[in-house]
Amino acid sequence: MLVTLNDILKEASNSNYAIAGFNVFGYEDAVMVAKAAQELDVPVILMTNRDAVSHMPIKILGSILTDIAKEAKIPICVHLDHGKSIDEVVSAIKSGFSSVMYDGSQLPLEENIKRTKEIADIAHHFGVSIEGEIGSVGYNDPSIKAKAMYTVPKEAKRFVEETGVDAVAIAIGTLHRMKAQEANIQYDRLEEIEKLVDVPLVIHGSTGVKDEDLIRMSKHRIAKVNIGTALRMAFGNTLRDEMNNKPEEFDRIKFFKRPMIEVKNKAKEKMIILGAKRK
Ligand code: G3H
Ligand code: ZN
Secondary structure, three states, X not given: OEXXXXXXXXXXXXXXXXXXXXXOOOHHHHHHHHHHHHHHOOOEEEEEOHHHHHHOOHHHXXXXXXXXXXXXXXXXXXXXXXXXXXXXXXHHHHOOOOEEEEOOOOOOHHHHHHHHHHHHHHHHHOOOEEEEEEOEOOEOOOOOOOOOEOOOHHHHHHHHHHHOOOEEEEOOOOOEOOOXXXXXXXXXXXXXHHHHOOOOEEEOOHHHOOHHHHHHHHOOXXXXXXXXXXXXXXXXXXXXXXXXXXXXXXXXXXXXHHHHHHHHHHHHHHHHHOOOOOO
């Protein structure tokens, strides 16, 4: 069933598990993430990032993902990840997304609060949940120019109170697009934020988080853990092997079979670490 963040994050925030938000790029990975969640009987979040919406019209992504969600027996949230403008958020809402992120993390604090509040009001008007970001999770990819800034706990409190977001992404040591699990998580900063902020917390760049930290963080108030690169590596690296091993083959549906299975395996592995069985 199609749900919003509010339907699933509150319980996760107050329990010892967290819900995975996976970046997906089309049918092949989205359907396998949904199957993985179904087999574990846990909610999941299907997210489209900037690369996905520049590759495929958001309307088409919305149809594919919301159909998968509506057909599923488990709760699935269809979420716009890192939305950068009102227009993008409105297109996602019109395309059936049940949830959006507005990412104003590169803006000065006042501007981030002002724009996030405007967009939160629009999302709420349509019954769609909204995630904002305070501080900024940087990128491990030099081609992406974004400054990284740790979240200042008092600013997080003000941001949440003044914008009305349903969930907030915080920067406590992760970086987007790390291939190895090498991030150093600042638990002191997390605990300060937890004392001041009462909405569910979101971690971005979680491919780079060690398994023991994913377990530890899921027992905190962190409710949503965003994972993208790990699934892209599972799909892409398996596809490369398939193509190398079968030089005579040209049918992409045959090539996609094993990469899709590896996406499902990786999604299950991450959801189990995040507490699917503790739920
Ligand atoms: O918003 C997307 C996530 O933060 C994914 O980050 O690709 O580093 O796992 P990742
Ligand atoms: Zn992110």
